[in-house]
Amino acid sequence: MGTPRQGALVPTGKGYIQLEIPIECVEGLEVYSHAWVLFSFHANTDMPTAKADARGFKNLSKTKIRPPRGNGIKVGMLATRSPHRPNNIGLSLVKIVSVDKKGKRLHIAALDLVNGTPVYDVKPVVPWDEPGHFDGEKLKVPTWVSQDDELKSVEFSPSAREQMVKLVKDGKLAPVYSKKSGLDDAIKTIQEVLAQDPRASNTNTNKRGSESANKVYSILFASIEVQFRVDGDGVVVSEVMDADLSKAEIVDGIPVLGS
Numbered sequence: 001m002g003t004p005r006q007g008a009l010v011p012t013g014k015g016y017i018q019l020e021i022p023i024e025c026v027e028g029l030e031v032y033s034h035a036w037v038l039f040s041f042h043a044n045t046d047m048p049t050a051k052a053d054a055r056g057f058k059n060l061s062k063t064k065i066r067p068p069r070g071n072g073i074k075v076g077m078l079a080t081r082s083p084h085r086p087n088n089i090g091l092s093l094v095k096i097v098s099v100d101k102k103g104k105r106l107h108i109a110a111l112d113l114v115n116g117t118p119v120y121d122v123k124p125v126v127p128w129d130e131p132g133h134f135d136g137e138k139l140k141v142p143t144w145v146s147q148d149d150e151l152k153s154v155e156f157s158p159s160a161r162e163q164m165v166k167l168v169k170d171g172k173l174a175p176v177y178s179k180k181s182g183l184d185d186a187i188k189t190i191q192e193v194l195a196q197d198p199r200a201s202n203t204n205t206n207k208r209g210s211e212s213a214n215k216v217y218s219i220l221f222a223s224i225e226v227q228f229r230v231d232g233d234g235v236v237v238s239e240v241m242d243a244d245l246s247k248a249e250i251v252d253g254i255p256v257l258g259s
Contacts, residue, residue: 007112034125154191
């Protein structure tokens with residue numbers, strides 16, 4: 001799936017929250033630059049099978065995970081930003097782009113939410129949300145969190161770029177990426193997503209890097225399928241096409257393409 005593991009890693013990513021409440025509720029929100037979005041990890045593959053104990057709490061089969069930047073190490077799930085947690089509540093920091101009063105949409109950027117994500121609440125970010133605002137104490141994180149595992153280059157083949165031109169022109173990425181200015185924005189966002197190496201992260205980086213450069217992977221980006229190859233520390237987008245969702249596996253209502 002082409003959803004970034006953290007929205008800040010793909011700052012050009014675009015989306016919107018469809019409001020089902022009176023538009024007056026978000027009046028003044030456009031003055032802020034960022035917001036916290038409280039939502040549900042409704043597409044978690046482990047939640048439907050997790051058994052509840054006598055108190056009604058889910059007993060997940062996995063208590064430790066391998067974080068993408070951990071190079072194979074295992075840590076407790078609550079020591080990570082993994083969506084697989086004792087409950088399915090998520091929290092994301094997003095950039096506020098605009099409020100569409102007529103369409104009742106809150107347009108946001110730098111998001112890590114999939115299409116159809118249930119949103120519980122939106123709260124503006126204020127200065128004292130930042131660690132150290134009052135006491136000057138610096139943010140502290142494990143060394144593996146700060147590890148830069150970004151792939152060095154993401155290039156579109158000439159044919160893939162031509163396919164992107166046609167897809168945007170045909171409105172396949174509307175309404176988020178428009179015909180007028182959507183091409184460059186869509187290409188930039190795809191590059192940012194692929195630079196984070198969205199291949200399966202259940203093996204360490206060195207093992208993933210040893211896979212054949214000829215192997216083709218696929219992600220779903222909006223309503224298009226993006227096929228790519230990873231060669232060393234670079235990515236080449238080989239083909240982009242209108243996604244055939246009839247071939248996708250539906251996981252809790254979310255289409256997932258096979259690799």
